Amino acid sequence: MGSQPGMPIALRSIHSSSCRRASEEGLQLNEKTALYDIVIVGGGVAGTALACALASNPVLRDNRVALVEAMDLTSTIEWSPVKESYSNRVVSLTPGSMNFFERMGVVEHMNLSRVHGYGDMEVWDGVTDARIKFDTSLLGSKKDTSKESIAYMVENIHLQNAMLKRIRECNTRGAQVDILQKARVASIGNEQSSTEFDVSDWPSVKLESGDVLQTRLLIGADGVNSPVRNHANIESLGWDYDTHGVVATLKLDDSRPNNTAWQRFLPTGPIAMLPLSEGYASLVWSTKPEIAKILKGVSSDDFCKLVNAAFRMSTIDLNYLYEYTWREEVANKSKSTIEVWQREESLPPAVVSIQDKSRASFPLRMRNSERYVADRVALVGDAAHAIHPLAGQGLNQGMLDVACLSKVLEKGTLEGQDIGKLNLLRDYAAERYGRNIVMLSACDKMHRLFGTDVAPVTWIRSLGLSAVNSSDSLKAEIMKYAMGVESSR
Ligand SMILES: Cc1cc2nc3c(=O)[nH]c(=O)nc-3n(C[C@H](O)[C@H](O)[C@H](O)COP(=O)(O)OP(=O)(O)OC[C@H]3O[C@@H](n4cnc5c(N)ncnc54)[C@H](O)[C@@H]3O)c2cc1C
Incomplete structure (x- = not known):
C-alpha cells in the first residue's frame, strides 16, 4: 500500500x-x-x-x-506522596490549566490531597508597604471562580x-x-x-x-x-535577569490558617510564599545571585530567620541582614517581638523550619522565540x-x-x-x-517597576497599587486574566 x-x-x-x-x-x-x-x-x-x-x-x-x-x-x-514531605519543584496552576487537565482525564489520576487550592493573595511593596488584596469573592459569580480558588499548588x-x-x-x-x-x-x-x-x-x-x-x-x-x-x-530573543529564584519547602507555624499566597516586592526581587497544605508552603525568593548564594549556604536556622525577616523588616535593615552579625541580632530580638510577628494577620505565618535538602536556585530570564x-x-x-x-x-x-x-x-x-x-x-x-x-x-515590566527604591518611582507605584486595591471591579478583571478563566472556556 x-x-x-x-x-x-x-x-x-x-x-x-x-x-x-x-x-x-x-x-x-x-x-x-x-x-x-x-x-x-x-x-x-x-x-x-x-x-x-x-x-x-x-x-x-x-x-x-x-x-x-x-x-x-x-x-x-x-x-507516590510521602506525608509531610514535598518536592521543591512546585507550580501554581491556574483554574484554566486545571480545567485542561480535567478535560484530558488527568485529574482522575491525581492524588487530590496533594493539590492545594488557595483563595486569597496579598501582594505588597516592600519599600512603601502599599498593598493589594485579592480574593475569589471579588469575582461574584461562583461559576467564574472555578471551585473558588485563585490557583492550585501541585508538585511537578x-x-x-x-x-x-x-x-x-x-x-x-x-x-x-x-x-x-x-x-x-x-x-x-x-x-x-x-x-x-x-x-x-x-x-x-x-x-x-x-x-x-x-x-x-x-x-x-x-x-x-x-x-x-x-x-x-x-x-530565541530576550535577556537574563541578574536574578536567581531560590526555592525551598517551608514548615510554618500552623496556628494560622494557610489559604493565602503572599508576595512582597523587595528592590532585589519579589519573595513569595505559596501554601502547599496546612503547615507547609513553597518559597520562591527571586534575588541577586550573590544573595542567593548566601541563602543556599547558611544554616537551616539562619535561612528561616532570613525568610521571616524578608517578609517583615525594612529594606534598609534587610541589606545588613545578609551579614552574619545581623542575623544574630534578629535572633536575639526579644521573644515578644517575634510573637507579635507571628500573630500579625497582614503577614504570612512564621517559618519554623525548612525541609531537608529542599533549597535550590534557578537563573531567571525572559525569552521569546x-x-x-x-x-x-x-x-x-x-x-x-x-x-x-x-x-x-x-x-x-x-x-x-x-x-x-x-x-x-x-x-x-x-x-x-x-x-x-x-x-x-x-x-x-x-x-x-x-x-x-x-x-x-x-x-x-513588573520586575523592573519594583526593582528600584528610587523615590519618584516608589511614590507612583504606591499610588498605583492603592488605586487598584480600591477598585474591586479592576481587581476582578486582573484576577480573571491571571486565572486563565476566560481562556479555559
Ligand atoms: C523558581 C521557579 C518557579 C516557577 N513557578 C511557576 C509557577 O508557579 N507556575 C507556573 O506556571 N510556572 C512556574 N515556573 C515556570 C515552570 O517551571 C516552567 O515554565 C516549566 O517547568 C517549563 O516546562 P517545560 O516542559 O516547557 O520545560 P522543561 O521543564 O525545561 O522540560 C524540558 C525537558 O526536555 C528535556 N530535554 C532537553 N534537551 C533534551 C534532549 N537533547 N533530548 C531529550 N530530552 C531533552 C529535559 O530533560 C526536560 O525534561 C517557575 C519557574 C521557576 C524557575
Missing part, C-alpha cells in the same frame, strides 16, 4: 485499519529508523501534557507518537506521574504513545530514508543510542535551550518562551500552548490536512504568539 507525503491520516491508518502498533505494520524502516506521525522532544510537563492531549483526543489518538526524554523517568513513574512530579498514568490508560484503549526515557537527542536533520513513500522532508531525530525517529511533525518541548528550536534555525513554528516543527512551553516566575505564569502559558496546538491539529486532521505543514501550524502561532508576548512583557 503506497502513500504520498502530506497524507492527512495517521501512519497507523496508512498501513492498516487494525489496532496493531505501527511498528508491527512495517513502520520500522530498518533496524535503526522508525517512522512517527509526531515526535515530541522533551518529557517535562509541557511535552508530557501534549502527549496526553494527543492520546486522549479521539480525533488525534490514531497518530503514532514518540515522547523522547533524556532523563530517567523511573522516580516519576513510581512517585505529581503532575507528570498523573499524566503518564493517563497516557498508559489511553494506550490500552488504542492510542499509541511510545515513551522513550533515558533517550537524549544527539542531532536533528533531514535524512533520506529508503521507504515506499517519500518522507524526505520529514525531520529525523537521532538519539545518542544511534536510533533514528523520522517524523511528520517534530515538537520542541525541550526547555529553554531547545535543540529542536536550534534545528529549525529559530532565534522569534517564531513558534517552521515547516514540520512547532515549539511549546519553555522551548518557545520563558518568563520571570513573579506571577506564576510560565507553565500556565505552556498549557495554553498545548491546548491550542492540539486544537489546531484536531482541526487540520478533520479537514484532511497534513498536520506537519506550515500552513496549518501557523494557526497555532497566530493564536499564541501575541498572547504570550502580552504576559511576558507585563511580568518584565
